């Protein structure tokens with residue numbers, strides 16, 4: 001799995017939450033088969049299959065005993081090895097719990113049980129856009145349009161509430177049973193309310209391939225919600241081509257390409273996708289080194305890429321398209 005991950009460039013920057021030994025330990029210890037909420041009229045969940053593992057959490061399916069509804073249960077050890085990780089998790093819970101939108105993973109509740117915190121989330125049974133691109137190599141234009149439109153709606157909602165996600169990448173775009181995008185993993189999210197807040201936001205965070213130039217350059221005086229628009233440009237490029245635009249062997253090389261805005265579109269013969277100029281123009285609008293000049297989600301959805309003469313946007317997607325290019329009827 002590792003080499004492909006590197007190719008897709010979805011690994012976090014080395015300065016952010018390293019894979020902790022406790023996370024792997026966590027995965028090694030099987031979770032309890034039943035967990036209960038602490039209140040008097042406590043709900044019980046039976047823990048099912050393993051869903052995935054992140055920097056510090058492990059996810060399992062969890063079935064609510066009362067009605068059989070299935071959720072994703074994110075399990076995090078209450079005692080974290082680093083204070084910083086604990087703080088991050090607290091921010092994640094604080095921000096994510098206030099979000100409610102059709103294209104954002106729904107947060108239901110969080111509670112402590114034995115030595116762990118359990119976060120009850122909407123289950124996304126169809127993996128992530130990253131898994132899909134890995135299997136398919138690249139996505140068709142109608143699929144890219146549909147995902148971008150949904151992504152813009154979710155990001156618009158976040159930005160209106162002064163939230164910057166700061167880690168938008170294909171691996172954090174989960175897919176529900178109807179193949180709708182669900183933005184997840186709020187581990188790096190932050191509230192940015194004012195210019196003063198923006199100036200304080202100068203910690204290096206995110207995933208190298210998706211990181212905006214102003215995050216790399218502390219002298220630029222912090223960053224704003226516009227970092228997410230840069231990531232949208234990277235995501236759009238990667239869905240169309242199968243690899244992120246600033247892909248390189250080392251983190252330093254990636255950062256150099258980001259600062260110099262060095263990226264090339266594949267030649268038509270190398271790529272199974274025909275990529276229209278409208279798509280290239282949209283990506284280049286998002287990948288603007290000057291953050292204020294990047295479009296807002298509302299501008300993006302008005303872009304000609306979404307209303308080209310043959311630019312259909314599918315109303316439904318079959319989950320089979322995780323593995324095979326859909327045939328449009």
Ligand code: ADP
Nearest residue numbers: 051052053054055056057059072122123124185
């Ligand atoms: P971390 O915060 O530690 O990075 P993530 O939130 O990325 O953890 O979750 C780890 C993994 O668990 C994901 O890569 C994915 O495979 C799985 N996962 C997370 N949330 C969901 C969900 N809502 N539905 C299904 N699987 C999920």
